[in-house]
Amino acid sequence: MSKKSKIVVIVVSYNGQKYWPDLMPLLSKERYDDFDVEILIVDNNSKDNSVAYLEKNYPQIEIIKNKENSGFVGANNIGYQYALRHGADFIYLLNQDTVITPGFLQPLYNFAKDNSRIGSLQSKIKLWPDKHKLNTVGNAIHFLGFGYGVDSGCVDKENHIPEKIGYASGAGVFVSMRALRDLGNLFDETMFLYLEDLDLGWQLSMFGFDNYLVPDSVIYHKYEFDRSMRNYYWFERNRLWNMLKNYKLATLILIFPAWLLMEFGQLFYAILKGRLGLKFRSYAWLLSTRQWKILKAKRRFMQRKRKRSDREVVYHFKGRILFQPLASPLLILANIILNAYWLIVKQFIFW
Numbered sequence: 001m002s003k004k005s006k007i008v009v010i011v012v013s014y015n016g017q018k019y020w021p022d023l024m025p026l027l028s029k030e031r032y033d034d035f036d037v038e039i040l041i042v043d044n045n046s047k048d049n050s051v052a053y054l055e056k057n058y059p060q061i062e063i064i065k066n067k068e069n070s071g072f073v074g075a076n077n078i079g080y081q082y083a084l085r086h087g088a089d090f091i092y093l094l095n096q097d098t099v100i101t102p103g104f105l106q107p108l109y110n111f112a113k114d115n116s117r118i119g120s121l122q123s124k125i126k127l128w129p130d131k132h133k134l135n136t137v138g139n140a141i142h143f144l145g146f147g148y149g150v151d152s153g154c155v156d157k158e159n160h161i162p163e164k165i166g167y168a169s170g171a172g173v174f175v176s177m178r179a180l181r182d183l184g185n186l187f188d189e190t191m192f193l194y195l196e197d198l199d200l201g202w203q204l205s206m207f208g209f210d211n212y213l214v215p216d217s218v219i220y221h222k223y224e225f226d227r228s229m230r231n232y233y234w235f236e237r238n239r240l241w242n243m244l245k246n247y248k249l250a251t252l253i254l255i256f257p258a259w260l261l262m263e264f265g266q267l268f269y270a271i272l273k274g275r276l277g278l279k280f281r282s283y284a285w286l287l288s289t290r291q292w293k294i295l296k297a298k299r300r301f302m303q304r305k306r307k308r309s310d311r312e313v314v315y316h317f318k319g320r321i322l323f324q325p326l327a328s329p330l331l332i333l334a335n336i337i338l339n340a341y342w343l344i345v346k347q348f349i350f351w
Helices: 017-027 050-057 071-085 106-112 196-206 225-229 232-246 249-272 276-287 289-305 310-314 329-348
Strands: 005-013 035-043 062-065 090-094 098-100 118-127 134-136 139-141 147-149 172-176 210-221
Touching: 005 017, 005 050, 005 071, 017 050, 017 098, 035 050, 035 071, 050 062, 062 071, 071 090, 090 106, 106 118, 106 172, 106 210, 118 196, 134 147, 139 196, 172 210, 196 210, 196 232, 196 310, 232 249, 232 276, 232 289, 249 276, 249 310, 249 329, 276 289
Parallel strands: 005 035, 005 090, 035 062, 118 210
Antiparallel strands: 090 172, 098 210, 118 134, 118 172, 139 147
16 A cells, blocks of 8 residues: 655745734644644744644644744744755745645646656735735745735636646745655745745746646735735845845846846835835845855855756846836836846846
8 A cells, every 4th residue: 555645835934923824724633644734833933922822722833932033934944954854845934924725735646746847836826805805826936036025905706727837835835755856845945935835936947847737726814915025025035145145146247237226226116115225135145155155155055956047037027027016117118128138138147
């Protein structure tokens, strides 16, 4: 009799008690015939009653209690190492501010079980409580390092089919443990939080794996764009970090004029939003001697181990940012200029 597959659902907790009544009653009841499911909570030293609430109401759930806040990245990596030790075949990363639908793992498992080239799979993520609207049906990568949810804020027309995507949102992503073997970890520990899911999708593609949307798997997300943008510093430093780490040098040179234009645009945006100090802080972090040494080491590792060329990986990167919460006349103009630039220069990427 063959061994059943195992999926570990990893939920990073930080002051998440207010989310448990919507998430845990359904999640704790998930059972499947053809694979086993284990739920793991990795708590980042919450200051509320998160852990005590779980221990009282869901004693069957495994909880790892961090002594400090290791961020979304560090906590998920701890969860990944747990899954590795306990023989998991797949992991599912689930945000604490989500609500599942019963059976959400089955379509993902069915899609992945016989496909050795699967890197990550994205559930269809809808908004909560506006359940008729989408949060994302797979995320897109802009060639200047931005990531955005496709069809975010749009009404769900429910006509989606499985298809390749740029990367899967970390709010609800199914990841093959086999695909992570060469990476050595789940996320880049340097990033702490934000755009780590973009980096993962990009690197999985570099290593020869594919990312897909599986729309029959549905979850809901209590997403707030304004809450995310309060972490502008992390977005900007990690955006540049990803570009410098993952692109080949020739590609970086080719896109440099567009990058420079975007940096001026980002500085202008930072002034308008009162975030100029955060933008300069991202530069200071990136250019520090310590981080530069780490970047060079990570870059050497990625470029040496990659299986796909830049042309194969980035040809479907986007030249436009089509994200409803950011819509503005300035973005429309930037999209026209940068999309035209990208459509031309990507034809010259033959390495």
